[in-house]
Amino acid sequence: MTKSNALQSLPRPEYPRPQWERSEWINLNGSWQFEIDHGQSGKEREYFKSDHELTGTITVPFCPESKLSGVEYKDFMAAVWYRREITVPDAWKAGRVLLHFGAVDYKTEVWINGSSVGTHLGGYSSFSFDITEHLASGTNIITVLAEDDVRSGRQPRGKQSERFHSHGCDYTRTTGIWQTVWLEHVPDAYLSNMKLVPDPDNACVHLELAIGGQVAGATVTVTASYEGKVVGEASAIVTGAYAHVTLPLSEVHLWEVGNGRLYDLELSLRQEGVPEDKVRAYFGLRTIMIDGMKVKINGKSVFQRLVLDQGFYPEGIYTAPDDEALRKDIEISVEMGFNGARLHEKMFEPRFLYWADRMGYLVWGEHANWGLDITTPAGLSSFLPEWLEGMRRDFNHPALIGWCPFNETWDRDGTKQDNEVLRIVYEVTKQMDPTRPVIDTSGNFHVVTDIFDLHDYDQNPETFKARYEPMKHGGEVFVRFSDRQTYAGQPYFISEYGGIWWNPDQKDEKSWGYGDRPGSEKEFLERYQGLTDALLDHPMMFGFCYTQLYDVEQEVNGLYTYDRRPKFDLETIRRINSRKAAIED
Template sequence: MSAAPAPADLPVASRQDGSYPRPQMMRTAWADLDGTWSFRHDDADTGLADRWYAGLPDPREIRVPFPPESVASGIAEPGFHRVVWYARTITDADLAAAGRSADAPVVLLHFGAVDHRAQVWVDGRFAGEHEGGHTPFTLDVTALVGSDHDHGDDGGDGHLLVVRAEDDPHDLTLPRGKQDWHEDPHAIWYRRTTGIWQTVWLEAVPGTSIAHVRWLPTGPAAVDLTVLLRGRATPGTRLRAALRFDEHGADLGALDVDVPAEATSVHVAVPIARQRNGQAEDELTWSPERPRLVDAALSLHAADGTALDAVSSYLGLRTVGVDRGAFLLNGRPYDVRSVLNQGYWPDSHLAAPSRDALRREVELIKELGFTACRIHQKIEDPRFLYWADRLGLLVWGEAPGAYEFSPTAVHRLTREWMAAVDRDASHPCIVTWVPFNESWGIQHVADDPAQQAYSRALTDLTRALDPTRPVVSNDGWEQQNSDIVTVHDYEGDGAALARTYADAVAMERLLAGMGPAGRRILLDGAGHEGRPVMLTEFGGIAYQPGARRDDGWGYTAAADADDWIARITALYDAVRASGFLAGSCYTQLTDTLQETNGLLTDQREPKAPIERIRAAVLGPR
């Protein structure tokens, strides 16, 4: 019997509903473990000694994946709690929904993200652990959940799953992004997200299966495909891949290659037959204006032709780069019109309140007139990236920063950033990587050789992992080997901003001197010839329609809606008039706790008619 469905039975990845937690590698069966779990704080950190992994004493209820600091979780305790515990039962129904069978006996337990360190047990037996609060991990729990007829230690229906999460709010070596180390939010930092904050799910796979798929377009006529395997590839195993563009009903390319025995990965180039004629390139390329996605069916086959495993995926055929002061999309200059997005919700913090909220976030950004967003200090849920892929939105992927420079901080951020790039490199929406922001974690990079080496090394490491995208070495200032020169400038007067970014003479003055924040934009020896210059943070104008926060904060403030629109328009007029800016990023999309400088409220409502905001962003049309 074949363990893998026929390609025709696989879901169409480019037309999914946004619920699948790993949108670029879909199978037909999976079990969502989100919902009501048991929960305990462990402020005294006695849970391990007291064997809570065998069952939580006197638990409360929590709604996973919402962090316990949030209202949406049902716990709503935002204070300092370094250690927390979770528990729920994996039922026979969960295992059946995950697709466990004789053909798919390997049971995988997936965690989208647990901040920051997680330990996992099943029926009191240790299953594994992971460190990295923004990146996924997978545990093989086959031996712990037994066969179709086995049950937990108590003989009941199911297996007890227990998770211990540790997230020290005072440890500044942790990549934490905008999570505050003070008990209450201050300045530009927000309430913490501890523990599970992305989907937990089960999946059953064959003994030899596809573990990871990575697509990197190398031009209009080819795409590099890397497939990582789980389990042993026996002699004669073959990998097949077929690409299809349903809008034209066209089969674009296929391959059928031998998998070397005991291989852990397969790397091949997939030719795009339809693209060999250069005149047809624009019919398939992906862009915000035409977000065309190509569907892919991948399958593993034994030497006798038996299907071992099959997954569906998608990709976008597009290239990005920089040249002669321009940002290039598909080989042509493209004006990056971006907005800063914190990815934070008032009732659920870093976790989106629903899967539909992720789609709506992308729609709102586009409705406001933007072609891009910069996900700020967060590795975003892959389902947001799916909607950016499908609806057409450029994304800058940014590492959540630590706030201390030390060997421990270097190890932690490097490891987590590598995992993030690996997870997201296949998304066509991501066009730029940002490993550092405003010298966070490298506060003395201007004159410390060790911090300079770290910044250069992580930038080059990003290029080594993904040579197809530009990398911004340190967004805002104090850059060394950056592919894009970026500037943060919160000047509130449009006329003054226009003078700073007027022409080539102004550009040379800006880049040779101290930047708007009193920091050098380029460190000594860093050139900018041929590199685009972008204003990647500006605006930040506070405005509070209706009820007001006493602690409402922005870089400047508007008196009313008309004043607010006029100020935004003046700033964008300055950007549009610049003789050298290749892109911009407005701060910010939404109000976030005490920051009231969003274009939308924290509930995602526009502060003025959306047409007026859009007109300010786009200018005369």
């Protein structure tokens, strides 16, 4: 088999982390041994031993619930096991070998040749282990255990159903590995992470680089290029395990909506003049600021025409079947006149953010908080570590214009949320990233927030519009659940609306949507335009977010079907969404 054919047969063969890329890596997707462990007794039975064979197979990185995995088991799975043989190239014996997981839901333990190399808690953030000391010459065995319980109240589950069946706006579950697994070779001293802050007003970017290994006296050099032309270079001596570099740029090209003007970045680490490590990255130049009721990008008020994107796929569930599907979801959104999305109840994979960066597509980062009990401070321990991992991974994406750790923090069994949980998460998020606005909890119940947003699924355009009319003239600002949250003058928008139920070609009795179904396509479009016009015409609304881009299983309020076929004429929807908003410059 030729190399190109081998790549075509490998599921999700593309490099999974395009903003931090090395040349020496091995994709471990494909066929693994697999076994469901309903009794969670596999550790007691020593499934982790290198000579223990599992009874089935699965195609990684697709979850066992999915068709693409080859398993398609839909019931609850308390634990699942994976096993695979690997051979590490002889050339990798010098340096370190890292084993990376894009995401595994939920609690993971990994063994190499029967020795545990580490554990990870969290179903959405990426993690890795240095497995160098556990490798042997020739064949090595990777064993992975993933434990998952979406009904426990102790883990964020997002839109994964806590019942046997999908229902309402909760869908098929994802258990175990659902993003790419790969090996990476690094030197003994290597660049481990980058935090980049764009500063176009001063024609530069500021970088904080983390270094792994023994790096005393090492030097880092960063070189920026734009369309193949070198536009900046800077170096710094490593102090401890970090280096801080300000990189001046001879040319300023702004990242804007619809124009993802990206710079290429090459980073190198040298010790005593000898090259140690090299990483390829990229960045975009843009600023975000709040100015009164406006949220400005590069100093201009840009109306955020957002759509709710759930990140689900008919055959892959949480995992896109290929990289093209990720790009296509942005394309079909833009075709209908949207300029961005709320990435809803899920940390999306880095490849999606890469395409958003490339295409100039605005996104809000959100965690999958549904299912997690935050009525006591104990909820922090199951939320904050993973949220920080996700922020650290995604910080450098220019497309990401705001953080929203929680969504609709409803009461749990009659007990109210612990407001201090939301306050602490907000404050920590702002400490990690003072450059972006933060919504503490989208919709309700706000505690401390940079943006005040509401969810409003009123299906009547007249009553919908009237609700927000007084604030146009300095009158009362509408606040849902006014006994639980208080408006304090922040920028204001409706971050979920519409959700219009439309499925004339689907007769499934389980179908679900918001409110009453329109009687005709004409009625749908009149309602859609009436609701959207009310927001575009409002001088104090900086954006909207329509529910939703495509149907997901039984939820049929998408503008596209689940398999991404448009339900309506693209030009008609684009015309409604695209006209100038009252708040825009």
